[in-house]
Amino acid sequence: MAAVKRIKLGSQGFEVSAQGLGCMGMSGCYGPPKSESDMIALIHHAVDSGITFLDTSDIYGPHTNEILLGKALKGIRDRVQLATKFGAYFEGGKGNIRGDPAYVRTACEGSLKRLDIDCIDLYYQHRIDTQVPIEVTTGELKKLVEEGKIKYIGLSEASASTIRRAHAVHPITAVQLEWSLWSRDVEEDIIPTCRELGIGIVAYSPLGRGFFSLGSKLVENLSNDDFRKHLPRFQPENLEHNKKLFDRVNDIAQRKGCTSSQLALSWVHHLGDDVCPIPGTTKIDNLKQNIAALSVKLTSEEMAELESIAAFDNVKGERYMSDFATWKNSETPPLSSWKTA
Incomplete structure (x- = not known):
């Protein structure tokens, strides 16, 4: 297996494997x-294979995913670039x-x-708080950088102006967003903004939450507590x-x-050297398949063919789901509105 290349995210010197692992x-x-x-x-x-960029969040579990990563990192911390997130949490069965x-x-x-570590490599704001000026949140993250608790700052699902x-x-070192053959709305203004500012792009759900592995068969195999069962794109009226789209991609x-x-x-992977997809998996065979995707070369004609199949509409x-706000196009109040206690 060929070595996994390294790429730089952002303009502050953060280097990661060209493909990460969503946990x-x-x-x-x-x-x-x-x-x-x-x-x-x-x-x-994954780490032994060259996939050293690991992605987690405090809401996964909640908390249990970070504890798992902490145990997995014992003895290999220096070989890994670790990203985690804050800002989204559940309380009384509701997201906050x-x-x-x-x-x-x-x-x-x-x-x-x-995580049982001294410093987080990349710390994202998982979702944007529309009540707090983004300058206030970033200001506190800047203090954490100065204190050596985090190395780099990221945002997830933020609007271009945010x-x-x-x-x-x-x-900002990296922006994490959903980008795949069936989620391309970010190409309009968020991707150009990141590129203008020299911010790295981390693509989550690059396989359409597993859709591009099995197509509609995926839904038949989902357990009752799999939240994908409730996603609009997997509902019968949309799935057909x-x-x-899957069939045409599969033909190619x-x-x-x-x-x-x-x-x-x-x-x-062909979208640019500033893009790092982080497909998640729980199976070593799937991990190997994902790594092998780095060796699949696409011509400009093949890219264009895929993009015409996967047009925005x-x-x-x-x-x-409608009750699961992503805060994708969120704005925060102006800094002048913030009252310090």
Whole structure:
């Protein structure tokens, strides 16, 4: 297997493997939590294979995914670039968002403890708090950088103007967003903004939450506690239409001698050297397949063919349920509105 190349995210010198590993599904969300020992073995296999950029969050579990990563990192911390997130949490069965300075600091201390490390490589604001000026949240993150508790700052699901305002306070190293053959709305203004400012792009769900692995068959195999069962794109009225997109991608994959998921992942890899996809998996065989996608080369004609199939309006259904706000186009109040106690 060829070595996994390294890329730079942002303009502050942060270097990661060109493909990362999303760890969310190891601790729930996509069905029940998996065996701890199996997941630690998978993480070690990933790192030994050159996939050293690991992605987690304090809401995964909640908390249990960070604890798992902490155990997996024993003895290999210096070989890994670790990203975690704060700002989204559940309370009384409802999702909440906080970005005030006190919460930022408490959340960071909690993550450091669970991960059992001294410093987080990349610390993202998971979702944007629309009640707190982004300058205030970023200001507290800047203090955490100065204190050596985090190295680099990231944002997830932020609007272009929010990214711009945060970057003016302290350089943003990476923006994490959903980008795949069936989620391309970010190409309009968020990707150009990141590139203008020299911010790295981390693409989550690059396989369409598994859709580009199995197409509509994926839904048949989902357990009752898999939250994908509730996503609009997987509902019968949309799935029949979306299946056609999978079939056309699969046809090209067969022509190229790779799997549909490898083709979809390769497309993301060809979007630029400032883009790092972080496909998640709980199986070593799938991990190997994902790494092999790095070797799938696409011509400009093949890229254009895929992009015409996966045009913006060619997918039916929203990314999330209507009651699950993503804060994708969120704005925060002006800094002048913030009252310090």
